[in-house]
Amino acid sequence: MKLARPLPSYLVQRYHGWKATTYAENQVWYRRLASEGQRPRAMVISCCDSRVHVTSIFGADQGEFFIHRNVANLVPPYLPDGDHHGTSAAVEYAVTVLKVAHLIVLGHSQCGGVKGCLDMCKGHAPQLEAKESFVGRWMDILKPKYEKVAEIGDEDEQVRQLEKHAVVASLENLMTFPFIASAIDEGALSLHGLWTDIGEGGLQCYDPVAEQFVPV
Amino acid sequence: MKLARPLPSYLVQRYHGWKATTYAENQVWYRRLASEGQRPRAMVISCCDSRVHVTSIFGADQGEFFIHRNVANLVPPYLPDGDHHGTSAAVEYAVTVLKVAHLIVLGHSQCGGVKGCLDMCKGHAPQLEAKESFVGRWMDILKPKYEKVAEIGDEDEQVRQLEKHAVVASLENLMTFPFIASAIDEGALSLHGLWTDIGEGGLQCYDPVAEQFVPV
Amino acid sequence: MKLARPLPSYLVQRYHGWKATTYAENQVWYRRLASEGQRPRAMVISCCDSRVHVTSIFGADQGEFFIHRNVANLVPPYLPDGDHHGTSAAVEYAVTVLKVAHLIVLGHSQCGGVKGCLDMCKGHAPQLEAKESFVGRWMDILKPKYEKVAEIGDEDEQVRQLEKHAVVASLENLMTFPFIASAIDEGALSLHGLWTDIGEGGLQCYDPVAEQFVPV
Amino acid sequence: MKLARPLPSYLVQRYHGWKATTYAENQVWYRRLASEGQRPRAMVISCCDSRVHVTSIFGADQGEFFIHRNVANLVPPYLPDGDHHGTSAAVEYAVTVLKVAHLIVLGHSQCGGVKGCLDMCKGHAPQLEAKESFVGRWMDILKPKYEKVAEIGDEDEQVRQLEKHAVVASLENLMTFPFIASAIDEGALSLHGLWTDIGEGGLQCYDPVAEQFVPV
Numbered sequence: 001m002k003l004a005r006p007l008p009s010y011l012v013q014r015y016h017g018w019k020a021t022t023y024a025e026n027q028v029w030y031r032r033l034a035s036e037g038q039r040p041r042a043m044v045i046s047c048c049d050s051r052v053h054v055t056s057i058f059g060a061d062q063g064e065f066f067i068h069r070n071v072a073n074l075v076p077p078y079l080p081d082g083d084h085h086g087t088s089a090a091v092e093y094a095v096t097v098l099k100v101a102h103l104i105v106l107g108h109s110q111c112g113g114v115k116g117c118l119d120m121c122k123g124h125a126p127q128l129e130a131k132e133s134f135v136g137r138w139m140d141i142l143k144p145k146y147e148k149v150a151e152i153g154d155e156d157e158q159v160r161q162l163e164k165h166a167v168v169a170s171l172e173n174l175m176t177f178p179f180i181a182s183a184i185d186e187g188a189l190s191l192h193g194l195w196t197d198i199g200e201g202g203l204q205c206y207d208p209v210a211e212q213f214v215p216v
Numbered sequence: 217m218k219l220a221r222p223l224p225s226y227l228v229q230r231y232h233g234w235k236a237t238t239y240a241e242n243q244v245w246y247r248r249l250a251s252e253g254q255r256p257r258a259m260v261i262s263c264c265d266s267r268v269h270v271t272s273i274f275g276a277d278q279g280e281f282f283i284h285r286n287v288a289n290l291v292p293p294y295l296p297d298g299d300h301h302g303t304s305a306a307v308e309y310a311v312t313v314l315k316v317a318h319l320i321v322l323g324h325s326q327c328g329g330v331k332g333c334l335d336m337c338k339g340h341a342p343q344l345e346a347k348e349s350f351v352g353r354w355m356d357i358l359k360p361k362y363e364k365v366a367e368i369g370d371e372d373e374q375v376r377q378l379e380k381h382a383v384v385a386s387l388e389n390l391m392t393f394p395f396i397a398s399a400i401d402e403g404a405l406s407l408h409g410l411w412t413d414i415g416e417g418g419l420q421c422y423d424p425v426a427e428q429f430v431p432v
Numbered sequence: 433m434k435l436a437r438p439l440p441s442y443l444v445q446r447y448h449g450w451k452a453t454t455y456a457e458n459q460v461w462y463r464r465l466a467s468e469g470q471r472p473r474a475m476v477i478s479c480c481d482s483r484v485h486v487t488s489i490f491g492a493d494q495g496e497f498f499i500h501r502n503v504a505n506l507v508p509p510y511l512p513d514g515d516h517h518g519t520s521a522a523v524e525y526a527v528t529v530l531k532v533a534h535l536i537v538l539g540h541s542q543c544g545g546v547k548g549c550l551d552m553c554k555g556h557a558p559q560l561e562a563k564e565s566f567v568g569r570w571m572d573i574l575k576p577k578y579e580k581v582a583e584i585g586d587e588d589e590q591v592r593q594l595e596k597h598a599v600v601a602s603l604e605n606l607m608t609f610p611f612i613a614s615a616i617d618e619g620a621l622s623l624h625g626l627w628t629d630i631g632e633g634g635l636q637c638y639d640p641v642a643e644q645f646v647p648v
Numbered sequence: 649m650k651l652a653r654p655l656p657s658y659l660v661q662r663y664h665g666w667k668a669t670t671y672a673e674n675q676v677w678y679r680r681l682a683s684e685g686q687r688p689r690a691m692v693i694s695c696c697d698s699r700v701h702v703t704s705i706f707g708a709d710q711g712e713f714f715i716h717r718n719v720a721n722l723v724p725p726y727l728p729d730g731d732h733h734g735t736s737a738a739v740e741y742a743v744t745v746l747k748v749a750h751l752i753v754l755g756h757s758q759c760g761g762v763k764g765c766l767d768m769c770k771g772h773a774p775q776l777e778a779k780e781s782f783v784g785r786w787m788d789i790l791k792p793k794y795e796k797v798a799e800i801g802d803e804d805e806q807v808r809q810l811e812k813h814a815v816v817a818s819l820e821n822l823m824t825f826p827f828i829a830s831a832i833d834e835g836a837l838s839l840h841g842l843w844t845d846i847g848e849g850g851l852q853c854y855d856p857v858a859e860q861f862v863p864v
Contacts, residue, residue: 003387003424005406008318012432014275015419022272023417026440028836029689029749033267034326034415039687040266041677041709048306050256050282051249053271056238059230059446059707061689066266069285070302071309080348086286086302089329089354090264093287097328097351101677102224110250112313113305132296135313138305171219188676190221199250201239203231208219216228224674230707233449240452435819435856437838440750444864446707447851454704455849465699466758466847472698480738482688482714483681487701488670491662498698501717502734503741512780518718518734521761521786522696525719529760529783534656542682544745545737564728567745570737603651622653631682633671635663640651648660 026062033063040066042102043094045087045170047073051198052108066094072113073105074141075170078177088177095189096179103174107167107195113139114163118155121146141173142166164213167193167206242278249279256282258318259310261303261386263289267414268324282310288329289321290357291386294393304393311405312395319390323383323411329355330379334371337362357389358382380429383409383422458494465495472498474534475526477519477602479505483630484540498526504545505537506573507602510609520609527621528611535606539599539627545571546595550587553578573605574598596645599625599638674710681711688714690750691742693735693818695721699846700756714742720761721753722789723818726825736825743837744827751822755815755843761787762811766803769794789821790814812861815841815854 007015023030043066044054054060054067068090075087094100117139119125128136145165152158171193174180183189193206195213204213223231239246259282262270270276270283284306291303310316333355335341344352361381368374387409390396399405409422411429420429439447455462475498478486486492486499500522507519526532549571551557560568577597584590603625606612615621625638627645636645655663671678691714692702702708702715716738723735742748765787767773776784793813800806819841822828831837841854843861852861 002400003384003391003407004409004422006423007320007408007410007421007432011274015273015432018273018275019417019419022441025438025838026749027417028838029440030267030417031415031835032747032749034413036687037326037328038266039684043264048259048282048284048309050254050279051246053278055269055271056278057231057234058227059234059442059449061442062269062272063266066264067285068264069283069306071305074302076300076302080350082347082353083299084292084354084357085300085350086290086292086354088350089287090285092350093264093329099680101674101680104223110253112253112309131298134296134301134304134308137298138300138302141300168219175219184218187679190673190676191219192223193220194223197250199247201235201243201246203235205223206220207222216223216231222673224677225670226707226709229454230446230449232453233446233707236452236456237448238445434832435816435823435839436841436854438855439752439840439842439853439864443706447705447864450705450707451849451851459849462699462849463847466845469758469760470698475696480691480714480716480741482686482711483678485703485710487703488710489663489666490659491666494701494704495698498696499717500696501715501738503737506734508732508734512782514779514785515731516724516733516786516789517782518722518724518786520782521719522717524782525696525761536655542685544685545741563730566728566733566736566740569730570732570734573732600651607651616650623651624655625652626655629682631679633667633675633678635667637655638652639654648655648663 030062038063038066038098040064040098040100042066042104043068043091043100044104044106045073045075046106047071047108047111047113049108049111052106052196054106057196057203066098066100071135071138072111072117072142072166073107073170074138074166075105075173076141077173091174091177092179095183099188101188102190102192103180104192104194105167105170107163109160109163109197109199111159111163111166114142114166115159117142118146118159118162142169145169164195167195171206246278254279254282254314256280256314256316258282258320259284259307259316260320260322261289261291262322263287263324263327263329265324265327268322268412270322273412273419282314282316287351287354288327288333288358288382289323289386290354290382291321291389292357293389307390307393308395311399315404317404318406318408319396320408320410321383321386323379325376325379325413325415327375327379327382330358330382331375333358334362334375334378358385361385380411383411387422462494470495470498470530472496472530472532474498474536475500475523475532476536476538477505477507478538479503479540479543479545481540481543484538484628486538489628489635498530498532503567503570504543504549504574504598505539505602506570506598507537507605508573509605523606523609524611527615531620533620534622534624535612536624536626537599537602539595541592541595541629541631543595543598546574546598547591549574550578550591550594574601577601596627599627603638678710686711686714686746688712688746688748690714690752691716691739691748692752692754693721693723694754695719695756695759695761697756697759700754700844702754705844705851714746714748719783719786720759720765720790720814721755721818722786722814723753723821724789725821739822739825740827743831747836749836750838750840751828752840752842753815753818755811757808757811757845757847759807759811759814762790762814763807765790766794766807766810790817793817812843815843819854
């Protein structure tokens with residue numbers, strides 16, 4: 001059992017292409033980013049899903065977005081118990097060290113994690129209920145929102161609504177972090193909730209007054 | 217205290233630009249990705265750092281990489297205790313549901329998280345030692361590697377070596393997950409360790425026989 | 433040593449986005465602007481500073497403002513000596529060819545050029561005093577105003593006052609151009625002095641009677 | 649003869665609109681830009697022309713571009729004679745203080761300054777030949793390029809070619825500044841020449857090998 005293998009050759013080839021083109025053309029900027037450090041304006045919390053590229057959607061330059069990606073773009077509630085908390089660490093670094101101005105949670109359609117949560121809540125996914133299921137235990141963060149969508153008859157619509165509730169749940173949990181609440185109070189930080197439709201390329205933004213997502 | 221604000225207008229403008237160009241040109245593919253689901257060949261575990269865009273380095277297409285990004289591209293050891301474990305959930309989803317063929321850990325130069333860990337190990341960062349420090353507790357994952365670099369005199373070199381040990385630590389911890397070990401045994405999965413130099417655009421790959429990183 | 437390089441790809445992408453959206457939606461107007469020529473109502477003299485976008489502050493349409501931007505929004509005195517004078521050429525073109533109705537000088541907070549002038553006047557910036565320093569020789573235009581702020585103890589306040597004196601100095605120098613003085617006499621042109629606070633978004637207008645800036 | 653007048657009310661009204669919307673939504677970022685200073689990636693040298701908004705074309709965020717605008721986007725040759733040189737001061741500040749990575753010269757169609765230069769070279773604009781003409785003396789910078797277009801029969805094409813030569817002349821003159829030549833040698837800076845067609849929304853980039861402009 002070997003710990004690691006060489007990089008697949010198609011990726012080696014592509015890397016050399018990037019080095020000779022994109023890197024070569026932007027070398028001076030990359031060197032400055034290396035020597036002076038990053039100063040991203042925003043942090044984005046997005047899903048690991050291979051179909052969601054936030055840097056593409058927003059034409060982002062190297063250095064613009066500090067990006068945390070996890071399953072279903074979830075943020076757990078504030079829990080300073082001394083254990084490893086990767087999402088909380090990323091948020092803490094962005095807000096207290098980098099002092100980003102915007103914290104954007106980006107949800108998306110066809111989210112496998114959210115669909116799994118829905119199946120679990122309906123009792124259709126016993127394997128996710130096992131203590132050993134990391135995906136199941138991670139999706140527990142979203143479970144309290146199930147009651148908001150339980151009555152929806154059309155399952156596609158139900159998943160879609162739960163995907164949006166996942167964004168709202170993350171926003172609500174972000175507010176439980178003392179350093180976030182105080183940064184917002186000081187006018188140093190603003191939160192934003194987005195949801196994108198992969199197939200249609202749509203983008204909706206959460207309006208907390210209307211309590212719904214509206215197209216941007 | 218408002219839960220969310222509208223999206224900054226420069227991002228709204230850029231989104232509409234993406235919609236009218238990149239999306240419009242790839243709409244057929246995006247619709248297939250939406251209806252048929254993702255089928256990424258690889259999972260990448262990368263840092264949240266705004267200067268590291270793995271999709272750019274490898275010219276990745278929508279749908280190619282399942283990407284988890286956290287502080288310092290760390291993977292904690294296998295610990296099925298029923299708590300929320302975002303990184304473990306992402307890895308489990310990639311390997312057991314999506315059945316990716318490659319799992320790539322990508323480290324990088326000028327890593328603020330690794331630098332913080334080094335400061336903490338030297339006793340120069342008491343704030344990171346507090347139980348409430350999510351960044352500190354997250355970087356605890358890397359602490360056992362400090363002894364490997366403790367004797368290095370030049371601090372820049374010391375950080376650089378610890379960044380590479382962070383990649384190795386993640387590879388080692390990945391091997392503690394039963395579903396990963398068995399997927400490797402079955403020849404269904406391979407692990408890869410990379411480290412990129414932000415300023416110089418270099419890319420090195422971990423060679424487990426030589427126990428060092430070599431340029432790709 | 434190459435004279436020019438390709439445009440960075442993130443700008444290429446954003447340009448295509450603009451072409452497909454903003455341009456496409458305004459094409460008829462842009463074509464008229466091209467075929468019939470510009471007819472701006474106002475000229476704005478503003479700083480090069482990347483944080484000051486006068487078109488954003490005033491929601492300016494394409495074709496509305498003829499904009500000259502230089503370091504510290506300075507206008508040198510009238511000096512028709514046959515040498516190249518970029519600022520004077522811009523003012524001459526705006527007033528005698530385009531016949532703009534308003535000439536607005538827009539100063540701003542945190543101005544690096546003004547700060548450099550202050551340092552130079554205090555003897556703290558010998559490098560700016562060298563004959564070869566273009567920034568130093570350009571900021572000489574503002575030097576006569578130093579005596580107005582020399583007694584102010586608080587340095588932040590001192591810079592802020594000198595920024596406002598830079599606007600007044602430019603207005604005074606504009607009046608030394610014969611074609612400006614006569615256009616004002618004929619009621620064909622009016623001058624305006626503004627100063628904006630970058631962080632607070634404030635805007636103040638110079639009142640020549642009270643000899644001070646007041647919020648608009 | 650009054651030095652300054654109040655701001656026209658339509659601009660006061662628009663400012664308050666900006667303050668309540670764009671500023672309010674981006675306040676946290678503007679405050680950071682104010683307290684931490686600017687770090688623009690690029691300097692753009694563009695024309696004063698009211699129809700050319702580089703921030704719109706590239707969807708630029710506040711803080712991204714350091715922008716100098718003068719008549720016909722010209723850079724005079726290096727001449728450290730102790731006089732006021734606004735363009736040279738702007739370039740010096742961008743390259744030596746802000747250390748921008750890219751220096752972009754953006755020319756455009758229907759350029760009144762370039763047209764005036766052509767008329768002057770053909771002997772059709774005696775008023776521009778007067779020593780007192782600031783526009784004439786400024787356009788002298790471009791005169792040496794007239795011979796490159798003298799033989800072109802179609803005048804629209806002749807102006808268009810001279811507009812592009814204005815970009816090349818500026819690039820060539822930029823290379824005469826020692827601090828620019830050395831920054832390029834060190835790999836710290838790259839130059840870029842662009843020309844945009846106002847009516848058609850086209851964008852072309854100068855290729856120094858082919859010695860011509862090609863669509864981006």
